[in-house]
Amino acid sequence: MQIVMTTGTRYSFVVSLVVTLAAACGPATAQDFPPDVTRGKAVYERHCLACHGRGGWGDGPDAAALTVPPANFHRFKSFLKSEEELLRTIEHGIVFSAMHSWQGQLTETERLDVLAYIRLLVQQGK
Helix, strand or coil: CCCCCCHHHHHHHHHHHHHHHHHHHCCCCHHHCCCCHHHHHHHHHHHCHHHHCCCCCCCCCCHHHCCCCCCCCCCHHHHCCCHHHHHHHHHHCCCCCCCCCCECCECHHHHHHHHHHHHHHHHHCC
8 A cells, every 4th residue: 555645745744743743742941941151141241240240249339339238149058049049039039138020021041041150150169
């Protein structure tokens, strides 16, 4: 028995196969991809550097004017925080401090990228 497919039939078959496979896999979320440290550095420089400083020591140019000092990512206390705790802080901020919520201003991917960059700063000891 031989099955003959025309170009249109073959195209329809391939499209339906791709749609079926995509539906079975589910939607891709930001967590399905590894964080991008280069993009995280750009986000950090644009939104975090003024308070947390170039190296994450909490010594940015705006830090001295703040009532509650910004986090020093190199402190043991910060180092011990889980990814979830740090992401929650980025998403929701810290009450009574200058660290406001970034949810709605940064995408989930940007938050994951900046967290990866902060972890890299600490690893490098910069």
